[in-house]
Amino acid sequence: RQMCIRDRFSLGTGSRLQAPCFPTTRSYLLNTVSLPTMSTEAEAINPVKKDLKILLSGRPVADYQPSAEEIAAHKARTNDKLLFRFPPEPNGFLHIGHAKSMNLNFGSALANGGQCYLRYDDTNPATEDVQFTAAIEEMARWMGWKPWKVTYSSDYFQELYDLAVKLIKDGNAYVCHSTAAEVKKQREDRTNSPFRDRSVEENLREFEKMRSGRYAESEATLRVKCDMQHDNPNMRDFIAYRVVYHPHHHVGDKWCIYPSYDYTHCIVDSLEDIDFSLCTLEFETRRESYFWLLHVLGMWKPNVWEFSRLNVTGSLLSKRKINTLVRRGVVRGFDDPRLLTLAGMRRRGYTPEAINKFCDLVGITRSNNVISIKMLENSLREDLDEKCPRRQLVANPIKLVIDNWPAGETKTYKCPEHPRKPELGDRDVEMCGEIYIDRSDFHEVDDNTKFYGIAPGPRPVGLKYGGNLYCKSFEKDASGNPTVIHCDIDFDRKEKPKTNITWVSCHKAVGAECRQYSYLLNDDQAAIADDFMQYVNTSSEVITQGFVEAVVKTTTVFDKFQAERFGYYVVDSDTTPDHLVLNCIISLKEDKEKVAAPPRVSNKKK
Numbered sequence: 340r341q342m343c344i345r346d347r348f349s350l351g352t353g354s355r356l357q358a359p360c361f362p363t364t365r366s367y368l369l370n371t372v373s374l375p376t377m378s379t380e381a382e383a384i385n386p387v388k389k390d391l392k393i394l395l396s397g398r399p400v401a402d403y404q405p406s407a408e409e410i411a412a413h414k415a416r417t418n419d420k421l422l423f424r425f426p427p428e429p430n431g432f433l434h435i436g437h438a439k440s441m442n443l444n445f446g447s448a449l450a451n452g453g454q455c456y457l458r459y460d461d462t463n464p465a466t467e468d469v470q471f472t473a474a475i476e477e478m479a480r481w482m483g484w485k486p487w488k489v490t491y492s493s494d495y496f497q498e499l500y501d502l503a504v505k506l507i508k509d510g511n512a513y514v515c516h517s518t519a520a521e522v523k524k525q526r527e528d529r530t531n532s533p534f535r536d537r538s539v540e541e542n543l544r545e546f547e548k549m550r551s552g553r554y555a556e557s558e559a560t561l562r563v564k565c566d567m568q569h570d571n572p573n574m575r576d577f578i579a580y581r582v583v584y585h586p587h588h589h590v591g592d593k594w595c596i597y598p599s600y601d602y603t604h605c606i607v608d609s610l611e612d613i614d615f616s617l618c619t620l621e622f623e624t625r626r627e628s629y630f631w632l633l634h635v636l637g638m639w640k641p642n643v644w645e646f647s648r649l650n651v652t653g654s655l656l657s658k659r660k661i662n663t664l665v666r667r668g669v670v671r672g673f674d675d676p677r678l679l680t681l682a683g684m685r686r687r688g689y690t691p692e693a694i695n696k697f698c699d700l701v702g703i704t705r706s707n708n709v710i711s712i713k714m715l716e717n718s719l720r721e722d723l724d725e726k727c728p729r730r731q732l733v734a735n736p737i738k739l740v741i742d743n744w745p746a747g748e749t750k751t752y753k754c755p756e757h758p759r760k761p762e763l764g765d766r767d768v769e770m771c772g773e774i775y776i777d778r779s780d781f782h783e784v785d786d787n788t789k790f791y792g793i794a795p796g797p798r799p800v801g802l803k804y805g806g807n808l809y810c811k812s813f814e815k816d817a818s819g820n821p822t823v824i825h826c827d828i829d830f831d832r833k834e835k836p837k838t839n840i841t842w843v844s845c846h847k848a849v850g851a852e853c854r855q856y857s858y859l860l861n862d863d864q865a866a867i868a869d870d871f872m873q874y875v876n877t878s879s880e881v882i883t884q885g886f887v888e889a890v891v892k893t894t895t896v897f898d899k900f901q902a903e904r905f906g907y908y909v910v911d912s913d914t915t916p917d918h919l920v921l922n923c924i925i926s927l928k929e930d931k932e933k934v935a936a937p938p939r940v941s942n943k944k945k
Contacts, residue, residue: 396644397645403634422615423453425440425484428466430471433478433680434681435679435694438649438698441484456490456613457476515560531567549580563632579602616643619645629643652710654866676854690726709863720928723899730890730901734885736884741828748772776842780800783821793824805842810825852921858876892919
């Protein structure tokens with residue numbers, strides 16, 4: 340051709356995209372295959388011990404086990420240190436399933452004195468972006484994991500190319516001009532490509548044409564010459580390289596051919612001397628091609644083990660479906676608090692400790708199952724209960740006036756930061772004669788035997804940290820809705836109330852936008868159905884304007900507290916200096932006795 344296609348696409352000659360990239364430190368001095376005992380330090384950090392014998396129990400592939408000499412050489416290179424890797428694709432945001440993989444890879448390395456890479460599997464430039472690499476590392480570190488090194492598969496593009504040339508020279512790869520449909524049919528019918536028996540010299544020339552941009556996309560691929568008669572479809576001459584005219588977020592426009600996942604994954608595992616290559620079960624059928632390729636290249640073969648995906652009820656993780664929800668205004672983005680993306684979970688108020696504990700409780704198995712989100716929520720409640728300071732919040736306020744309050748006076752109460760942790764001390768909370776209480780703590784008629792809140796009549800209701808209230812009357816607006824409650828107070832608590840309600844003093848109240856959440860999905864069919872919107876709860880976010888005690892005004896984004904009697908809250912990232920936004924993380928344990936309470940039975944005769 341007079342003008343190479345690469346030039347027609349106006350790609351430069353090696354110019355690099357001007358985008359921030361993480362350091363690409365490289366080393367081949369990595370790890371081992373021995374099973375060391377857990378150190379005391381590691382045991383203290385990670386009490387859930389990982390049993391590496393399980394990770395050695397993967398399905399064996401005949402004739403592809405490393406020899407004693409290869410194992411010895413590997414140990415010499417790695418200085419007897421176990422190496423793992425967490426290899427996400429930088430084409431989206433991490434979610435709860437990735438948390439399980441990180442827990443397994445980083446956790447196993449930590450528990451056994453090894454190290455773990457964070458490696459970006461970045462072989463598809465059209466779908467990858469710098470924003471994803473930054474978000475992935477941020478979430479990995481937020482989860483408490485410290486990558487030994489941050490690398491990219493694209494760091495090894497030159498080595499991968501050189502090894503592809505070696506495959507061609509050894510007669511183990513060929514350039515194929517079959518269309519995608521033809522390749523699919525060849526693999527299904529177990530018939531050879533008409534280009535399979537090209538000479539080494541011709542294949543080298545054709546591969547160089549691919550490399551120099553002389554073919555359009557889909558006009559040529561490099562296929563490895565495995566076994567077209569193999570019972571495993573992945574062994575039927577899979578594609579190693581394809582032509583893609585798209586600049587790469589990490590290496591710029593140096594390349595117009597990119598290696599496939601099947602070709603790249605195993606080779607980079609070997610180049611980094613990984614000991615345990617752990618992946619989900621859908622990759623189990625790739626074991627043969629994984630080991631075959633490393634065998635013909637004479638490279639180190641890591642242990643490979645597959646585990647089941649983490650499926651949690653109520654999770655919707657599809658990028659396409661989440662984008663649909665964003666466009667329709669159902670969710671705020673990939674970090675929406677109703678999603679089980681890690682960014683969304685952090686915004687909702689989940690803690691790394693709760694997520695990792697959940698992953699430890701779920702364990703690692705090869706059985707596909709669905710875990711109830713209640714298990715995740717219980718792990719979260721336990722963690723928040725231990726860590727969160729206590730505050731008073733009124734999410735749905737109604738004003739209450741204490742008629743016998745001494746005019747112009749205020750009272751200050753000592754309120755514990757945490758009822759079980761006196762070492763955290765107390766906070767001062769002021770109270771005046773006008774307060775806000777939650778509307779759920781008021782009934783117009785005292786006719787429910789299980790309702791212990793405020794209602795007109797002689798029954799006392801305690802104020803948390805304060806005295807007893809006796810409701811005298813209440814005011815209504817033109818629509819008949821209660822607007823102001825009038826009470827008297829007994830500071831000495833001469834009677835014992837059946838409950839103590841929370842409150843916020845009007846003169847110290849800080850306004851807050853309170854976002855209450857329910858489950859995003861009405862049915863888990865949404866995760867698999869094409870018409871998934873019919874299963875989405877479009878009312879899963881309810882916003883109210885509430886009040887919280889003054890100390891919360893000094894908090895920062897992602898700070899958490901327990902709103903006494905109601906649940907746990909976190910400061911949302913939408914907060915500004917003039918506008919406090921709080922997300923309800925999760926309720927306190929449900930009091931079943933308060934559900935469907937029977938009406939109070941009157942003793943008066945009709």
